[in-house]
Amino acid sequence: MKSLAELQALRDQMKANMGVRHDDTDNIRVVVGMATCGIAAGARPVLQAFTEEVSKRNLQNVTVAQTGCIGICQYEPVVEVYVPGKEKVTYVKMTADKVAKVVSDHLVNGNPVGEYTIGSMAK
Amino acid sequence: MYRSHVLVCGGTGCTSSGSAHIVEALETEIKKAGLENEVKVIKTGCFGLCALGPIMIIYPEGAFYSRVTPEDIPEVVAEHLVKGRIVTRLLYDETVHKDEILSLGETQFYKKQHRVALKNCGVIDPENINEYIAYDGYQALGKVLTEMTPADVIQLVKDSGLRGRGGAGFPTGLKWSFAAASENDQKYVCCNADEGDPGAFMDRSVLEGDPHVVIEAMAIAGYAIGANQGYIYVRAEYPIAVKRLQIAIGQAREAGLLGENILGTGFNFNLDLRLGAGAFVCGEETALMTSIEGHRGEPRPRPPFPAVKGLFGKPSVLNNVETYANIPQIILKGADWFRSMGTEKSPGTKVFALGGKIHNTGLVEVPMGTTLREIIEEIGGGIPNGKKFKAAQTGGPSGGCIPASHMDIKIDYDNLLEIGSMMGSGGMIVMDEDTCMVDIAKFFLEFTVDESCGKCVPCRIGTKRLYEILDRITKGKGEMEDIQRLKDLSKFIKENSLCGLGQTAPNPVLSTLHFFEDEYIAHIKDKTCPAGVCKDLLHYSIIAEKCKGCTLCARACPAGAISGELKNPHKIDPHKCVKCGACMEKCRFGAIVKK
Numbered sequence: 001m002k003s004l005a006e007l008q009a010l011r012d013q014m015k016a017n018m019g020v021r022h023d024d025t026d027n028i029r030v031v032v033g034m035a036t037c038g039i040a041a042g043a044r045p046v047l048q049a050f051t052e053e054v055s056k057r058n059l060q061n062v063t064v065a066q067t068g069c070i071g072i073c074q075y076e077p078v079v080e081v082y083v084p085g086k087e088k089v090t091y092v093k094m095t096a097d098k099v100a101k102v103v104s105d106h107l108v109n110g111n112p113v114g115e116y117t118i119g120s121m122a123k
Numbered sequence: 124m125y126r127s128h129v130l131v132c133g134g135t136g137c138t139s140s141g142s143a144h145i146v147e148a149l150e151t152e153i154k155k156a157g158l159e160n161e162v163k164v165i166k167t168g169c170f171g172l173c174a175l176g177p178i179m180i181i182y183p184e185g186a187f188y189s190r191v192t193p194e195d196i197p198e199v200v201a202e203h204l205v206k207g208r209i210v211t212r213l214l215y216d217e218t219v220h221k222d223e224i225l226s227l228g229e230t231q232f233y234k235k236q237h238r239v240a241l242k243n244c245g246v247i248d249p250e251n252i253n254e255y256i257a258y259d260g261y262q263a264l265g266k267v268l269t270e271m272t273p274a275d276v277i278q279l280v281k282d283s284g285l286r287g288r289g290g291a292g293f294p295t296g297l298k299w300s301f302a303a304a305s306e307n308d309q310k311y312v313c314c315n316a317d318e319g320d321p322g323a324f325m326d327r328s329v330l331e332g333d334p335h336v337v338i339e340a341m342a343i344a345g346y347a348i349g350a351n352q353g354y355i356y357v358r359a360e361y362p363i364a365v366k367r368l369q370i371a372i373g374q375a376r377e378a379g380l381l382g383e384n385i386l387g388t389g390f391n392f393n394l395d396l397r398l399g400a401g402a403f404v405c406g407e408e409t410a411l412m413t414s415i416e417g418h419r420g421e422p423r424p425r426p427p428f429p430a431v432k433g434l435f436g437k438p439s440v441l442n443n444v445e446t447y448a449n450i451p452q453i454i455l456k457g458a459d460w461f462r463s464m465g466t467e468k469s470p471g472t473k474v475f476a477l478g479g480k481i482h483n484t485g486l487v488e489v490p491m492g493t494t495l496r497e498i499i500e501e502i503g504g505g506i507p508n509g510k511k512f513k514a515a516q517t518g519g520p521s522g523g524c525i526p527a528s529h530m531d532i533k534i535d536y537d538n539l540l541e542i543g544s545m546m547g548s549g550g551m552i553v554m555d556e557d558t559c560m561v562d563i564a565k566f567f568l569e570f571t572v573d574e575s576c577g578k579c580v581p582c583r584i585g586t587k588r589l590y591e592i593l594d595r596i597t598k599g600k601g602e603m604e605d606i607q608r609l610k611d612l613s614k615f616i617k618e619n620s621l622c623g624l625g626q627t628a629p630n631p632v633l634s635t636l637h638f639f640e641d642e643y644i645a646h647i648k649d650k651t652c653p654a655g656v657c658k659d660l661l662h663y664s665i666i667a668e669k670c671k672g673c674t675l676c677a678r679a680c681p682a683g684a685i686s687g688e689l690k691n692p693h694k695i696d697p698h699k700c701v702k703c704g705a706c707m708e709k710c711r712f713g714a715i716v717k718k
Contacts, residue, residue, distance in 0.1 A: 032207075055124030066207030067206075
């Protein structure tokens with residue numbers, strides 16, 4: 001390292017990797033259903049796509065976590081997005097391809113992707 | 124990016140309870156589940172709750188698992204890491220509250236703690252400089268080198284009111300200003316990591332959990348006083364700390380944060396390790412420097428103080444590990460922030476190693492001015508087995524005890540000195556009603572007799588004589604005059620010893636005499652030990668009415684001191700009895716008593 005600026009750049013880059021270690025309740029939480037039904041329906045590639053996309057865009061306020069079965073196994077893989085202060089949004093029949101759009105529209109710009117949600121599926 | 128971080132404690136406490144096997148098991152199971160690109164396993168420093176080790180914490184959930192065994196790992200991986208279901212049975216029971224899982228900060232043990240020196244312990248991987256940097260590591264050094272003059276740095280440390288955490292509590296800023304004022308072409312910065320008090324392990328935990336903080340602070344001290352070379356004097360009995368320091372120094376050199384022209388500012392600073400062989404006296408500053416120079420670790424008279432004539436005869440600054448651990452944050456957050464914690468004359472926090480008869484043995488960091496009651500009853504979880512608190516020993520062999528009547532004392536440097544103890548480096552040994560205070564004084568004196576370097580007479584011979592008097596009191600051969608002899612001799616040793624070791628060695632005697640003189644008198648006059656500890660004053664006997672004559676005790680006795688016929692009351696021959704207590708443990712009828 002040759003300068004303080006270089007040190008600070010390294011700090012910011014490293015900080016992004018450490019976000020996971022804070023019990024930060026202000027974070028947006030992306031929760032992927034990972035019970036037997038979810039895993040069988042392909043939840044793992046979805047989860048991986050989320051972590052990749054989140055780190056690619058360096059979104060420090062997003063936590064990606066997994067959870068058990070929420071009881072709508074026919075709609076798996078199910079992903080729930082909790083934005084603090086807002087109603088929970090439930091995405092169903094997710095695939096890795098759909099993830100990029102959810103991240104850019106919903107997590108970054110705050111507009112839930114209506115067509116992927118459980119509401120549009122039930123119609 | 125990893126979606127989950129598994130932090131396993133790699134401090135000495137958890138390592139000895141098997142945390143290395145936990146890490147191995149985790150790595151195999153995670154690989155088996157195909158999660159190696161999603162989950163990262165990190166070995167950290169001490170979390171503080173050593174009694175519950177091995178400890179493991181999984182983020183982002185922040186689930187705190189205690190007493191984990193390798194057999195638990197397949198379940199943790201399959202349930203928690205694959206399916207996201209927390210394994211409740213392994214959670215630290217204090218975090219489970221009416222179906223809700225509390226965060227660690229809400230538990231009794233952590234609630235009143237305030238982590239400054241231990242900020243990164245249990246949070247970062249001590250063997251990875253990048254994690255330290257992610258938590259603002261080396262930013263303070265950068266700020267000092269680019270924005271502040273050496274005089275600014277010293278003024279800031281002075282303003283913060285930071286006092287030496289090694290025990291004596293000398294103001295750190297003042298110490299630095301003396302060394303800065305000494306004109307010389309070569310100066311040195313040293314770190315005292317020769318932690319020697321029985322039961323104390325604060326400095327070890329900082330070195331193991333956050334070695335870079337010491338390196339950064341020493342470079343800052345070097346800049347402030349005009350030194351380009353530093354030495355860390357660490358005891359060889361701390362192998363994990365030594366290894367992590369070596370790794371940390373290597374990484375800092377590679378990153379250009381040690382060496383020539385640091386951060387392009389033209390400032391040079393190098394750092395080397397020196398291993399001590401474990402002599403207690405080498406924690407004394409002049410003895411420590413003599414030892415670094417390669418001589419036998421013996422103190423020399425002061426003045427000249429090290430700030431004028433220290434290591435290799437050059438002006439030097441020596442601070443304790445915990446003192447250094449506070450420096451970077453003071454630089455970044457300012458003197459007012461530091462002064463907002465603790466008391467007026469002792470700002471900041473203090474780390475204590477809680478040990479002895481207490482529920483939560485481990486490491487705690489609290490603001491100065493916290494009462495002994497809060498530390499013992501709330502954070503420490505009280506005394507186990509329903510026993511009563513008798514006293515707490517602070518300051519190790521140089522300190523004294525605080526009896527139950529002083530439990531509401533606000534702990535800081537001055538208050539402890541006032542009641543005849545001292546802060547010391549922060550060991551705190553809790554004693555219950557089964558502890559004999561004369562025996563405790565004897566224990567510490569035995570330690571100082573062993574550790575006295577022998578250079579000056581008051582310490583070498585005086586402590587030995589003190590020990591002999593105590594020894595004969597515990598054997599029932601004391602006389603009333605011994606109490607005055609103890610007091611006179613103690614005063615003489617304190618006044619005439621060459622260094623801190625001898626000057627403080629009589630403290631355990633004086634303080635137990637002050638608060639528990641009645642126990643000394645009971646040993647001398649009544650020839651009894653009220654706590655039932657001193658073997659020579661104990662008598663075991665069998666209550667004939669309660670004895671069923673089962674012969675269990677007679678068979679357990681290693682000395683053949685118990686005789687009697689089956690189904691008839693037995694007897695103990697006091698001349699043969701070795702007072703081991705084996706009979707009492709075996710007796711099912713409570714027929715054996717000790718007095």
